[in-house]
Amino acid sequence: MLPSLLGTGSRGRLVWTIYAFLPLIWIPAGVGAFEALAPVRRGAMRLALCFALVASIAMMLDLMRWPSIHWHLAGAFAQAAPPEQAVLSATFDGLNTYLGNFIGEFLGELAVSMFFLLTSFVWLGSPSRARWIGWIGIATAVAGLIGSSATSARSSRRWRR
Numbered sequence: 001m002l003p004s005l006l007g008t009g010s011r012g013r014l015v016w017t018i019y020a021f022l023p024l025i026w027i028p029a030g031v032g033a034f035e036a037l038a039p040v041r042r043g044a045m046r047l048a049l050c051f052a053l054v055a056s057i058a059m060m061l062d063l064m065r066w067p068s069i070h071w072h073l074a075g076a077f078a079q080a081a082p083p084e085q086a087v088l089s090a091t092f093d094g095l096n097t098y099l100g101n102f103i104g105e106f107l108g109e110l111a112v113s114m115f116f117l118l119t120s121f122v123w124l125g126s127p128s129r130a131r132w133i134g135w136i137g138i139a140t141a142v143a144g145l146i147g148s149s150a151t152s153a154r155s156s157r158r159w160r161r
Contacts, residue, residue: 001092002070002073002074002077002078002088002089002092003074003077003078005066005070005071005074006071006074006075006077006078013067013071014067016063016066016067016071017064017067019063019066020060020063020064020066020067021060022063023055023056023057023058023059023060023063023108024056024060025056026052026053026055026056026059026112026115027052027053027056029052029115030048030049030051030052030053030056030115031049031052033045033048033049033052033115033119034046034048034049037119037122037123037126040122040125040126041122041125044118044121044122045118045119045122047118048114048115048118048119048122051111051112051114051115051118052111052112052115054107054108054111055108055109055111055112055115058103058104058107058108058111059104059108059112061099061103061104062099062100062103062104062105062108063104065095065096065099065100069095069099070092070095073088073091073092073095076088077089077092105148106148109144109147109148110144110145110148112144113140113141113142113144113145113148114141116137116138116140116141116144117137117138117141117142117145119137120133120134120135120136120137120138120140120141121134121138123137124138
């Protein structure tokens with residue numbers, strides 16, 4: 001994997017860098033949802049805003065590992081002897097598990113799902129809103145919670161081997 005990453009060149013690194021900042025969209029989404037629905041349930045929407053912020057940061061940290069830490073590991077891997085390559089590969093795998101599986105996929109997806117769940121419940125409790133939108137949000141949140149649980153279970157099984 002490391003040689004392939006380095007093979008994408010500076011254009012690949014730039015694309016990973018841009019891609020890493022995409023999760024920041026959760027911040028204005030959280031603020032917009034808060035502003036729209038805070039009059040209905042201020043506390044729930046404040047918590048939803050916090051979940052949007054956590055999701056944004058967790059997912060960004062997950063993706064930022066590619067053009068930064070992994071990029072440097074790939075450069076060192078290309079110059080290393082086989083014993084050092086084994087250490088670099090183990091470091092790569094550990095960072096993928098920690099930043100990828102636990103921080104980005106589990107924490108980030110859990111926070112997104114909680115944002116959807118809270119926002120959808122508040123939406124359903126607000127007058128003159130299309131109820132079907134709230135139910136789609138709840139279904140999306142439940143699917144995300146199941147997905148983040150599956151990610152956590154998959155990562156746990158990997159560590160028990």
